[in-house]
Amino acid sequence: MPQLLLRGTELGAIDAVLFDKDGTLSISEPQLLTLAQARVFLCLEQVEAPLRDDLRQLLERAYGLQAQAICPAGITAVASRDHNLIATATALVQVGLGWPEALAISEVVFAKADERDARRSQQHDGHTSATTQGLHDCLKQLQAAGVRCAVISNDDMAGIEHFLESHDLAGYFSALWSAEHRPRKPDPAAVHGLCDQLAVPVSRCALIGDANSDLRMAVAAGIPHQRALGYIAAWQTPPPLIEPHPRIHAWSELTVR
Numbered sequence: 001m002p003q004l005l006l007r008g009t010e011l012g013a014i015d016a017v018l019f020d021k022d023g024t025l026s027i028s029e030p031q032l033l034t035l036a037q038a039r040v041f042l043c044l045e046q047v048e049a050p051l052r053d054d055l056r057q058l059l060e061r062a063y064g065l066q067a068q069a070i071c072p073a074g075i076t077a078v079a080s081r082d083h084n085l086i087a088t089a090t091a092l093v094q095v096g097l098g099w100p101e102a103l104a105i106s107e108v109v110f111a112k113a114d115e116r117d118a119r120r121s122q123q124h125d126g127h128t129s130a131t132t133q134g135l136h137d138c139l140k141q142l143q144a145a146g147v148r149c150a151v152i153s154n155d156d157m158a159g160i161e162h163f164l165e166s167h168d169l170a171g172y173f174s175a176l177w178s179a180e181h182r183p184r185k186p187d188p189a190a191v192h193g194l195c196d197q198l199a200v201p202v203s204r205c206a207l208i209g210d211a212n213s214d215l216r217m218a219v220a221a222g223i224p225h226q227r228a229l230g231y232i233a234a235w236q237t238p239p240p241l242i243e244p245h246p247r248i249h250a251w252s253e254l255t256v257r
Helices: 029-045 049-063 081-094 099-115 135-144 157-166 188-198 212-221
Strands: 003-006 009-013 016-019 148-152 173-177 205-209 228-231 254-256
Touching: 016 188, 029 049, 029 081, 029 099, 049 081, 081 099, 135 148, 135 254, 148 188, 157 173, 173 188, 188 205, 188 212, 205 212, 212 228
Parallel strands: 016 148, 016 205, 148 173, 205 228
Antiparallel strands: 003 009, 003 254
């Protein structure tokens, strides 16, 4: 039975590894930064000039925009598209718009911003988020050991599939769980749903993510603490992950035997 090791320390026997996407499989911060900035710009275009300064500040705080970086624990990095949309509409309400108008503006803004989203659009010279360094070698090792891999993400299916296909990763993954699945993460039942797809027991899985919500979800679902692993190498500012979850600084630290 394959044994998962982190820096030479055994974490236990596994049948599968569940991976978060943005900030774990992918270095998505540059694209998420551009996406958040586009959403702010497009929102400001939709309101009267006297409202723009207050709205800009509200949106930047909500999105986790920090100069030329994204807060890895903020909603742009962690939350689903529709949760980001609701936060945007809420900011619009705070500067005086009615809820129906705020929601309609947010829908228009997000549709326009999605057209510019290089993570999934083929119109950006074929560019998409880069893979985290050493990922291919790690996935090859897991596949060779007979360990099944899956993606659990709050991106939509189109975004997940586009990323995997763009980097020749699709063949490594046996199942996908997206924002379109119910329940979505961080509900622990999302882990159970994905493990059912894989036909593996939750207790024999590892989960790797870059957010506390990922790690809490994993443990609540029945994955042991030592196999709820925090990946911290994809952000300018490392995500503030809770103890006692082990940290992965590079994929080369993870081995199977």
